[in-house]
Amino acid sequence: MILPSINNMAQQICSYIILFICFSNLSFGQQDMIHEYFNHYTQEDGVSHIYLGKDLLQLMSRMKQAEAEEEFQKLMEQLTSLSILSSDSSQLSDQIYREAVSMMNHHNYQLIQQYLEGDIKISYYRLPGSKARKTKELVMLSKGQNNCLVLSITGNIKLEDIGRLARGMYLKKIVG
Amino acid sequence: MTHKEIHSYLEAFWRGESTLEQEAALKSYFEEQDIPAAFKQDQPYFEYLLKEQARKLNNPAFDQKLIKHIGGGTKRLMWTNFVKMAAGLSLLIAVGWWYQHSDTHPEAAITELQHLRQHTVDADSQAAYELAREALLMLSKGISQDSTQLQQLEHLKQEIKDFDPAKH
Numbered sequence: 001m002i003l004p005s006i007n008n009m010a011q012q013i014c015s016y017i018i019l020f021i022c023f024s025n026l027s028f029g030q031q032d033m034i035h036e037y038f039n040h041y042t043q044e045d046g047v048s049h050i051y052l053g054k055d056l057l058q059l060m061s062r063m064k065q066a067e068a069e070e071e072f073q074k075l076m077e078q079l080t081s082l083s084i085l086s087s088d089s090s091q092l093s094d095q096i097y098r099e100a101v102s103m104m105n106h107h108n109y110q111l112i113q114q115y116l117e118g119d120i121k122i123s124y125y126r127l128p129g130s131k132a133r134k135t136k137e138l139v140m141l142s143k144g145q146n147n148c149l150v151l152s153i154t155g156n157i158k159l160e161d162i163g164r165l166a167r168g169m170y171l172k173k174i175v176g
Numbered sequence: 177m178t179h180k181e182i183h184s185y186l187e188a189f190w191r192g193e194s195t196l197e198q199e200a201a202l203k204s205y206f207e208e209q210d211i212p213a214a215f216k217q218d219q220p221y222f223e224y225l226l227k228e229q230a231r232k233l234n235n236p237a238f239d240q241k242l243i244k245h246i247g248g249g250t251k252r253l254m255w256t257n258f259v260k261m262a263a264g265l266s267l268l269i270a271v272g273w274w275y276q277h278s279d280t281h282p283e284a285a286i287t288e289l290q291h292l293r294q295h296t297v298d299a300d301s302q303a304a305y306e307l308a309r310e311a312l313l314m315l316s317k318g319i320s321q322d323s324t325q326l327q328q329l330e331h332l333k334q335e336i337k338d339f340d341p342a343k344h
Contacts, residue, residue, distance in 0.1 A: 048336045052308055060305045072309050082308050085284060086336050113319070120329070122318060140315055142329060151311055165316035 005172040034083040046089030052082040079155035086149045093148035120144045
């Protein structure tokens with residue numbers, strides 16, 4: 001009588017573990033938004049696309065650089081990808097921008113800031129991470145009259161660390 | 177029972193439509209010694225059924241042996257299943273763990289290599305570093321509301337074009 005109950009229990013445990021593995025693989029398999037949604041534009045004329053993956057970013061974070069680069073390298077270490085999609089084709093730019101905004105609105109990305117610089121509209125979106133104050137993906141959309149740029153970084157990102165980069169550069173200019 | 181009844185029961189029996197009561201009546205009828213010639217051809221079959229039904233085992237311990245045997249087999253079967261499940265589970269966990277923790281997933285590595293091959297024709301890792309640096313600095317300037325962000329943006333666009341000479 002004990003054996004069948006052990007058997008049933010083992011089967012249940014197996015089922016839970018298999019479900020856990022499946023779901024955890026799904027979440028780990030998530031790619032950055034450019035790869036997931038804009039990969040089909042990368043072959044188009046008038047579109048430039050750059051992708052730096054985790055391996056390369058890790059390598060860059062360990063490259064020997066000047067001391068002043070320490071903040072950049074620390075940040076690169078936190079990243080799992082950096083991708084940029086840029087277009088100077090008027091028609092494609094409109095299309096890419098519209099799709100990007102629609103995608104952000106449908107996938108729980110939070111708009112963190114939006115402003116106009118001359119005729120260029122710049123928006124920042126973030127996808128919250130599992131821990132408070134962490135960001136899984138940060139996306140910048142920039143749209144001019146005839147061009148657009150989508151920049152995405154993924155990883156375990158602290159927005160404060162990104163903000164610190166520019167302030168650090170500014171301070172170095174004043175002090176240096 | 178009348179001949180007519182026997183005849184109808186037998187017809188139902190051979191069609192597989194007889195009831196338990198009809199079958200019991202037929203068995204009881206064919207136990208008699210003097211069966212009319214009309215039903216003689218069916219008699220051997222019913223005799224055989226009666227004989228098989230009456231067969232008894234000579235070994236009274238047979239049931240116990242059989243139960244013991246089946247019980248032992250079930251145990252072995254359950255343990256075999258358990259071991260198989262454990263092995264399958266270990267394999268799944270190993271594959272899941274490897275997939276999540278490995279920095280060099282074959283698919284990801286191939287995709288990354290393809291991208292790098294496609295987009296970094298002449299670029300070395302230092303050029304990639306410069307590009308990543310520019311991108312991060314531009315993001316940072318935007319977040320900090322630095323007025324030089326637009327210059328940074330134009331600079332980055334130019335760097336991307338230089339980085340991707342096949343397109344321009």
